[in-house]
Amino acid sequence: MALKTAEEYVESLRKLDMKIWMFGEKVENYVDNPIIRPSINSVAKIHELAGDERYSDLMTTKSSLTGEVINRFTHLHQSTDDLVRKVQMLRLMGQKTACCFQRCVGMDAINAIDSVTFEIDQKKGTNYHERFRRYVRYVQENDLVVDGAMTDPKGDRSLRPSQQPDPDMYVHVVKQNADGIIVRGAKAHQTGAINSQEICIMPTITMTEEDKDYAVSFALPSDAPGIFYIYGRQSCDTRKLEGSQIDVGNARYGGQEALIIFEDVFVPWERVFMCREYEFSGMLVERFAGYHRQSYGGCKVGVGDVLIGAAAEIARYNGVAKASHIKDKIIEMIHLNETLYCCGIACSSQGHRTASGTYLIDLLLANVCKQNVTRFPYEIARLAEDIAGGLMVTMPSEKDFRHPEIGPYIEKYLKGVASVPTEHRMRMLRLIENLTLGCAAVGYRTESMHGAGSPQAQRIMISRQANLDHKRKLARVIAGIEKED
Ligand code: SF4
Numbered sequence: 001m002a003l004k005t006a007e008e009y010v011e012s013l014r015k016l017d018m019k020i021w022m023f024g025e026k027v028e029n030y031v032d033n034p035i036i037r038p039s040i041n042s043v044a045k046i047h048e049l050a051g052d053e054r055y056s057d058l059m060t061t062k063s064s065l066t067g068e069v070i071n072r073f074t075h076l077h078q079s080t081d082d083l084v085r086k087v088q089m090l091r092l093m094g095q096k097t098a099c100c101f102q103r104c105v106g107m108d109a110i111n112a113i114d115s116v117t118f119e120i121d122q123k124k125g126t127n128y129h130e131r132f133r134r135y136v137r138y139v140q141e142n143d144l145v146v147d148g149a150m151t152d153p154k155g156d157r158s159l160r161p162s163q164q165p166d167p168d169m170y171v172h173v174v175k176q177n178a179d180g181i182i183v184r185g186a187k188a189h190q191t192g193a194i195n196s197q198e199i200c201i202m203p204t205i206t207m208t209e210e211d212k213d214y215a216v217s218f219a220l221p222s223d224a225p226g227i228f229y230i231y232g233r234q235s236c237d238t239r240k241l242e243g244s245q246i247d248v249g250n251a252r253y254g255g256q257e258a259l260i261i262f263e264d265v266f267v268p269w270e271r272v273f274m275c276r277e278y279e280f281s282g283m284l285v286e287r288f289a290g291y292h293r294q295s296y297g298g299c300k301v302g303v304g305d306v307l308i309g310a311a312a313e314i315a316r317y318n319g320v321a322k323a324s325h326i327k328d329k330i331i332e333m334i335h336l337n338e339t340l341y342c343c344g345i346a347c348s349s350q351g352h353r354t355a356s357g358t359y360l361i362d363l364l365l366a367n368v369c370k371q372n373v374t375r376f377p378y379e380i381a382r383l384a385e386d387i388a389g390g391l392m393v394t395m396p397s398e399k400d401f402r403h404p405e406i407g408p409y410i411e412k413y414l415k416g417v418a419s420v421p422t423e424h425r426m427r428m429l430r431l432i433e434n435l436t437l438g439c440a441a442v443g444y445r446t447e448s449m450h451g452a453g454s455p456q457a458q459r460i461m462i463s464r465q466a467n468l469d470h471k472r473k474l475a476r477v478i479a480g481i482e483k484e485d
């Protein structure tokens with residue numbers, strides 16, 4: 001069976017020859033680095049749940065390519081049911097980790113590239129799809145974690161890739177020969193980059209003919225020569241170096257982003273899935289973004305479940321759980337969170353088959369989903385902070401709490417209701433801090449805003465997909481200006 005255990009996954013990372021920088025230094029053993037390790041644990045959790053019979057029905061499926069049982073994160077969606085199950089799986093993972101668990105970008109990348117390569121071949125007589133399918137089989141058979149990398153640094157946003165003063169602001173082909181291509185550039189804020197065994201690159205915007213060297217998609221092992229990583233820091237990240245369990249809020253799990261540099265990297269033709277077919281770059285961006293905007297209707301909802309639970313718990317610890325305004329705030333949080341889930345499920349159930357056989361979500365509804373994600377988690381976080389109270393950000397450290405002399409004062413004065421230990425109250429407040437202001441806030445707040453595209457990107461897609469002419473016609477018919485067809 002092509003499934004890796006959590007341990008096998010972690011061991012596979014140790015075998016990679018990764019070039020990683022963090023805090024101005026090269027990181028030698030990144031797997032055991034206390035700042036990085038929680039993000040590895042999140043991806044390992046995916047492997048763990050896939051092997052747990054309580055969750056394996058959701059976390060695994062039968063491959064459409066090999067007929068073997070595979071991790072759903074490597075699956076090409078074969079039905080709208082598959083799309084719905086994906087959202088359910090991501091909600092589950094959000095509930096179990098309370099952070100970004102990173103593997104979805106690769107799943108979204110392989111699904112988008114699958115249908116687009118098929119359509120490029122149909123139009124151009126190329127053979128990208130066949131080689132891409134070989135690649136997906138390889139990923140499935142080895143249960144590989146793939147980083148789907150789209151976002152380029154972009155430089156001056158008013159200029160096209162080919163007009164930039166620095167030609168490397170978008171990943172591009174610098175040379176080509178009989179064996180493959182050489183690429184240069186960077187991909188910014190790449191979720192899960194160093195926790196992936198493979199990196200799968202896509203263009204980040206619609207390209208014109210002048211930009212054709214930038215219309216490139218390919219995959220490489222994450223430790224291929226010429227690739228290196230600069231780790232992104234998060235607020236409160238050095239708390240993880242203190243060895244505290246309470247102060248980090250979420251001691252086991254975390255997210256990860258990195259800047260990936262491609263310094264004249266060789267890609268063999270077998271791993272190239274688009275090379276200068278600029279007319280298809282917009283389609284690839286639209287589909288990948290659509291899948292990832294669907295994803296947020298699952299993952300952020302799962303993290304929201306944890307935050308709502310934490311708010312309800314802290315209300316109890318504070319002795320205010322029965323106050324009507326608190327109950328109402330919790331109801332509002334649930335309402336907002338489930339609205340996001342409705343969007344994720346809706347765009348999945350309204351999906352359709354593409355020419356390659358892989359299913360695509362409804363793009364309008366997926367963009368509406370993500371547009372709501374740019375707003376509702378902020379309101380949910382605001383309500384959680386309201387319920388938690390100011391102690392969430394003024395509380396002393398765990399070291400003070402454990403100190404023989406001053407600890408008893410903290411125990412006494414930070415007590416809420418008598419039945420709840422002070423330590424539980426501190427832990428819950430730190431969890432809320434982590435989700436709303438700390439490391440997990442990267443995933444729950446700013447990533448909700450900018451991940452899978454900033455709000456304006458969805459509004460452009462909503463205006464494109466909405467078929468306003470049809471709505472206009474409906475109005476003209478009802479107003480008696482025009483006859484019904
Ligand atoms: Fe997955 Fe959500 Fe993280 Fe994107 S933000 S990689 S969908 S968990």
Ligand code: FE
Pocket residue numbers: 191447451452
């Ligand atoms: Fe994301």
